[in-house]
Amino acid sequence: MSEKIIRIKxxxxxxxMNVTEEEYLKYYRPWWQMKKKEQRNREAMEQNGYTEESYEEWKENDMRTELFAESMEELVEKRMLLGVLQDAMDSLLPEERELAMKVFGEEMQVSEFAKSKNESRTTVSSRKQRVLEKLRLFFEDRGFDVHK
Structure with a gap:
């Protein structure tokens, strides 16, 4: 596995720091991409006549608005849905749960997951389809409208 040298300011x-390629791709690259996006947003706003201070104030107000925009009904509904999702995940076998968490939750590619488990991609892909069907039936049993 190759190593990368990164600079953090x-x-x-x-x-x-010396980091492995895996660490770089998993942690530092997404962080770097987020920082570059913020920098581009700040530069675009400054080109339109805003100062850096006004950008920071706008960003803080925007985040505050997102945090408090939801009503109590929406929060209760989200909490209930998260509970149902937790029950759905608990209904899966441990290896099915791991597959669902990695492929659906972390958006890991099926081929990457198969490689990490030393299994063929087609085997993992068919297992993924069975997990999806299991989850679909779980949600339908609880009255949720799930499309194939």
Whole structure:
């Protein structure tokens, strides 16, 4: 496995670290992409006449609006749906749950999951279809409208 050297700067501090390719792809690259997106947003707003301070204020207000925009009914409904989802995951066998968490939750590719388990992609793909069918039946039994 190859190693990458990354530089992390925070204010006046700068650190150099050696990380594996896997660590880089899993942690540092998404973080770096998020930082670049924020930088592009800030630069675009500054081109339109906003200052960096007004961008930070806008970002903070936008996040605050998202946090408090939901009504109590929406929060109760979300909590109930999360409970049903937890029950659905608990109804799966441990290996099925792991497959669902990785492929559906973490959006890991089936081929990548199969490789990590030393199994063929087609085997994992057919297992994924069985898990989907199990979950579909679970939700239909509880009155949810699930499309194939």
């Amino acid at each position: 925070s204010g006046n501090e700068e650190t150099t």
